[in-house]
Amino acid sequence: MRRQVPLVITFIVGAVLIIAAFIPHHPFGRLGENFSLYFDIIAVFAFLLGGGNLVRIHGGKFMRGIRSSIQEAKKGGGFWPLKFLVEFPFFAFGGLEDKRGRDWFFSLITLLGFFAMLYAGLFKVGNPDGWQGNVTNPEALFQEFYQSMFNPLQATMYALLAFFVASASYRAFRAKSPEATILLATAFVILLGRTPAGTYATDWLPQSLSFFHIPNLANWIMAVPNLAGQRAIMIGISLGVIAMSLRVILGVERTYLGADEK
Amino acid sequence: MWMDSPNWVTFGTWVAALLTLGIMSFLYKDNKVYKFCEAVFIGISAGYWFVSYFWQTLLPRLGDPLVAGAKSFFSGSPIWGSLVLFIPLGLGVMMLLRLIPKTGWLSRWPLAFVVGYTAGLRLITFLQSNAMTQLQNSVQPVVRYDAAGGFLAWESFNILLVTVGTFAGLFYFFFSKEHKGAFGRVARLGTWFLMITFGAAFGYTVMGRMSLLIGRLDFLLADWLKVIG
Amino acid sequence: MSRRISRIIVFSLIFGGIACCVHSGAALAQSPDAAVRPPQNVRAIDTRGDEGGSITVMWDLSPDDYDGTAEAVTVIGYEIMRAESPGGPFASVGFASAGATRFADASTHDGTDYYYQVTASTSSGGPVSPVIGPVRSSPQWFNVNRANVFIIGIILSMSIIFYIASARRGKKLFIRRIAGLEAVQEAIGRATEMGRPILYIPGIQDMDDVQTVAGVTILGYVARTIAEYDTKIEVPTSRSIVMSTARETIKAAYIAAGRPDAYSDDAVHYVTDEQFGYVAAVDGIMVRDKPATCFYMGAFFAESLIMAETGNSIGAIQIAGTAMPAQLPFFVAACDYTLIGEELFAASAYLSNEPKQLGSLKGQDVGKSIAMLAIATGVILFTLHQVTRVQWFMDAGNWFKDLFLLN
């Protein structure tokens, strides 16, 4: 029973949604839109679980960590709050893999960041338009946090890719097999085609061989063989998705639903 | 406002610059500064997303319509539109029942809804956008003539190559046939086309990734250190 | 529905545009006072296959519209006028450019009687057609315009369902080895030997992406082996629903392996919805916990390479799978094994080793065969037309190609 009901729900929701794609009449015509709204709402409720999980993990680390730090400070007597404050930096920046949970400091930072953002956002702190103001108003504290912290962190994390494409191509582009050689050669031509060097390298070629002019060759690769590969991947994916969806709707695949205890 | 004062702007730039350097230090090795930046990032981004969900989904799409529905209920107007919203509200609450061990099994209902929704919706969208559109684009003559009747060898060759490549690629994806013999050779050709696709996409993306790094370095050198104009 | 209408408009506009513009240069020289005739044979019907609220008006071109031979074009377009009584007042509801022969008025109320007339617009007013009507709009129960999607969907679905059913009846099916999936067992074994954890990333999208569903189901089979081997698994998620689903999945795997007591919710934890915040955390987990094996199964964006390169730097065995074409090159470059597109969706069926799941893989192959057959048919028809110049091949090819037209 506990397992049957979810299977029936999945089947009905999936099947109805498929059929509704062909029925313009109310209420089926907008069923997809409505279900997508339901999904969004469920996702917000689920966030209470996710956010709760985040707070629980880091709250736990923080509590355990600070307790052991205080105990440490209490050892050997004396005025422990003062000792705690003096030792705090050492605790906070102890070893990276601190077995005694002294990296509670980082959990504290996460919690502070989380609640600061909630405070600034949910109460619209500093919003010139007050409660009615838009949460994305650039003058509010929420957006100020976004600009000075969120934005640089995100952009820098993204920018790390510049380094990783370099290290990945150094390691992966070795002519170890025919496949690897093709991968290497294609990437090399395209890379060359993106620099002035590509233009100069083949500039001397006569007009009749203009195809081998690197920028032309790069464009040709993008437009012809690349297209063929893309198409095969796309058609394959569509069939994969159709089969996956059918397995889920028909209840053939049910791993995600969990199992009954006992 | 106080946030517009030059000191505050400088402070904001310094915070941004130090966070930037902190993340970049990870390239050398993991360290405390990176860990600090990571902790900040996780905290504020999780908070940021929740605030966005709250103001942009929960209130306008559930809260406000329900309040409006309650108002019209008391004024005697029809409220069907907002009654329907009790479905997602109920499913959302069921989601939270995980927290109570006895009712935890009920949380599978919203999960079942979500997975059924995804399966039904994606089946149709992928059938349309991937399968049918690609098939439509693939159907074209592999022999071409220009308006005057002259044979367009190069164009014809290219289209033939795309068609052959698509077929070979699809051969590679066959699961119920061993990649052996003639079939195996075509499938191998398919992997070559896939490798060209991957190599091309890789090489082409490098420029965009470098632009991101240029953007960050430009911020550090121009906005923060002011050594370039 | 409005998409369908806009497609109709687009198509009529393409042909209309081509038709009228070739000669519109000449039109400028013409005196606008020359008497033009109105559009002929105006009809109005309820728009087919919609949810109501739309009426399609059609007409034959004014004889003074460009007809392929005329030297001059004087009609620059058609103004569609509507009223609720035959006597008017008529108000414009839209404009179609010269050469167009239909217009969908999407501002009607179902059940109301409407009357239409169409004006052939010139730069100085223009003649109007006779009034037609009444006509009403109404919603339909089947969208005939999508009949082709319906039929192709049925064909592909049936081929998959057929093989699921026949496998269930016990028919033996051959499925080839998939290297990336054969490596799963070995990769888990390696982590067990080394006493290091396994990191599983189910993508960064929510459960409404079918790739995430695939990622979570694969997690189910991976977790089964992990439960048997008693290896530690870590699943950081970037979405809360994925966290809940992954917990259910892993728990079920531990129960199936007969070790429900070994399961703990802590294996799966939420990090943040933010793409790069999530990656920052995953990178941190990698360099600190040093997992022996990393799985990346699901939908990925730019972060794919950040994770895969960091995973590589700690010497982990990495198995990736995604249907994001833009990220495949990076996984191929940085991981030991990569499931490409369709293989990601086949993985859970393959790993389950259940006949009916494997049957669906055979069904997918039949689907691919049908797709190739369709491409081949169309290509041959059009090529024959090019070579032989027999019009019939062109007509047949166009008919065939339109089967895959979305409208």
Next chain:
Amino acid sequence: MSNGNQPSFLEKVQALDRRVIFLFIALAVSLPLLFHVVFPEKISPIVSSMFDRIESLPEGSRVLISFDYSPSTVPEVQPMVDAVMRHCAARKQKLYLMALWATGQNITDETIDRVLKVEFPEYRYGEDYVNIGYKSGNQGLINVILTDLKKMYTTDVHGTAIDSIPMMAPIRNLRNFDIIFTFGGGFPGTKEWVLFAGDPGRIPVASGVTAVQAPLLYPYYPSQLLGLMGGIKGAAEYESELIRRYPQFESLPHPGIDMMGPQAVAHLVIMLFIVIGNVAYFATRNRQASDQGAR
């Protein structure tokens, strides 16, 4: 493996610490930024065809520029727009500015304020340039204005009647323009301009798009598209050709060229590492083979 336990130099190179690569990439990007390293960009035919067209058009020719993009693609697209605008203004051509994207209208104003008003103060609004702004309708809009521009545009962005703007007098439809430039990176954009204006109206269409979009549009060149610029590289090519012919522009910002310096060095560094990796790989493989042969 080579004899002994010590890995040879070549083997060390093969398993190079990635931080060495990181260091080189950091230098490859930051040094050109610091020292303003620029490379002579050689203009490719696909860009020069449109440059030459502008160059060959007589003074007072009518150029339509459509701003079909949003702020998110400004960093990539704007350098191309600035370069083309400068070129047209230097050639004293009449600029007609419009947008298929709602977000394009503000960018148009911003570009006018930054480029035209500052660098070409003699340019008069309504006589030398006009901003007719954004209208909805995407390709439908193109289709209508192909036959009758004033059907859709009765006023410019400031609400001035089109008929009272001097430079609009000779314009009846798109065919009255000598060239159409479209800048963007999505829908609607270049494809729509080609299919709905360029092809049916036989009007030359030139385009500047994001690097991601460019490969999808190459098939239209040269029969349906006069020329195409893709991303920063396209901008750099156009800018350098512009500076070569009009040295007075050298002092103005040329973000395309500036960005291409670090780009080119970084690309070369990556290619260099690929070559080194392969040389080391083949060298050790050959030595392995000969070692085995000797035994």
